[in-house]
Amino acid sequence: MSSKSIVKVRGLCKSFGGLIALNNLDMEVREGDIYGFLGPNGSGKSTTLKILLTLVKQEMGAIEIFDNELADDRWKILSRIGSIVEKPGFYERISAMKNLQILSEYSGIKKTEDELHELFQIVGLSDRTNSKVGSYSHGMKQRLGFAQAIMNQPDLLILDEPFSGLDPKGMRDIRELILKLNKEKGMTVIISSHQLDEIENIANRMIIINKGSSVCEGSVKEIVDRGKMSIIIRVNEPKEAFQKLQNSRLPIKNIRLDDDCIKLNCSHDAIPYINQYLQMSDFKVFELTKEKALENYYLTYT
């Protein structure tokens, strides 16, 4: 993976009235990254992405995209970016095809109907190209949003909650499309989502932000590893098993009883021994799983 920076943000600040939305945020997206952008509601994710797209103006901070200052080369930079910000808003009274034609005119590119049909096929809307967007479901609008985002074959794709409102098939389709565009076209992707599993599955690097500041930034594997040690155990007699494990000499930490399940921290290697110990102590082990690692980490720091 290349280490060339595509997006470099330093000391980004923004407030609305007296409310601080971004507080000295730093982030760096490298060429070819699928860069996950995580944070709770109101943490500043959308504000950051809107600033990158010049929809919102920052108060302080430097933004460099494709080695150019965003403030100086807005036009040049935006012509290489495709985006979906929040729920994509289309002109509801006209057809999806006409919407894309209008948006391509705004981008200064002329797309033929055939090229647009191809886009509709990619996002799975080829049978509804001439339907008014007002008749589209939320998931279909999201697919159309994806079509307009990739219309100008951007080098950088900024996706704010692209899975929102999609059914499982839609989510899978969009996920596969993002991976394909990243792999085959080398498209760099910034993707914000509340669906931690999606980020864990799709992204190679990520940032977690909270209250407008970066909590951590790095490779997904590295961050997931930091939160990996939490184990959930379900057995037939949880209280007795809990006491047994507490008094054992197994290498476990932070053991606690949470409703009917036992939670504890341990190393990866210790898991088979815990299982064996419980079975030898005549407990029936129904479930022994690792707690969702990223979720664990995310919840700890946000």
Add this chain to the structure above:
Amino acid sequence: MKILFIEIYKVFIRRRSYIGFAAILFIVIMLLVAVSHEAKTVLDFLTSNLKDSFTFQGKLVNGNLYAHIVLRSLWVHIPLLIVLVTGDLVSGEYQSGTFRLVLSRPVSRFTIISSKFIAGFIYVALLIVFLAALSLGLGYLFLGKGDLLVTNDTINIFEADDVLWRFILAYSFGILSMLTVASLSIMLSTLFDNSITAILMSLAIVISLTFLSTFNIPFINIIKPFLFTTYMGGWQSFFAFDVNMQHIVFEAIILVVHIVAFYILSLYIFLRKDILT
């Protein structure tokens, strides 16, 4: 140029853009029916104070009189029809979220707002031309041509051949007046994220200022020269015997200054606006 065509297209794909045309069509036809059937009543109403001193002969209820009645009756209400569309031009896009898609593309905000102003102006001009063509066309078709009787502070009777140019200039001035209203509402539309707020605020300002402009009280007379609504009735000057062109041009310049000021204010707001909706 492409962006301008898109903005014009966007104005005319909305249903609300046709409300004004439909309302004008309805009122003009209803007035035509009323004037045709109640010609004597109309004439009695217009000449009620003059009957004792003058004798009227000839066909005074004709297409010209009808067109003048339409003009006088509708002039107060046309701003309401205009702000329905122009008040929504920018705020409607904030509200529907379409600006998130448009403004994240390589297009300048200056181009967008300028195109919206021009598209709004074209709509206003078409609406007034529609009103003019309809009232004069239907009037001449069903009531014929004839001398025009105008009763304001004085009574003026213009020969049939001396009327059309007055209507053309009156409607042209009317377009300018309505462009001022449109500019105000586009400016407010740039300021507010909600169309209803922008439309109601535009109406509230136009109605209040028009109300103040009609009063003849010393205190209000001091502020009147600063209200654009004071100059919006300038079209009536074309129906005087001695048309004071110097005064009309002065009034027109004041309106143009207001239009430019509203445009600059809109630019100032829009270029700094955070697109949060």
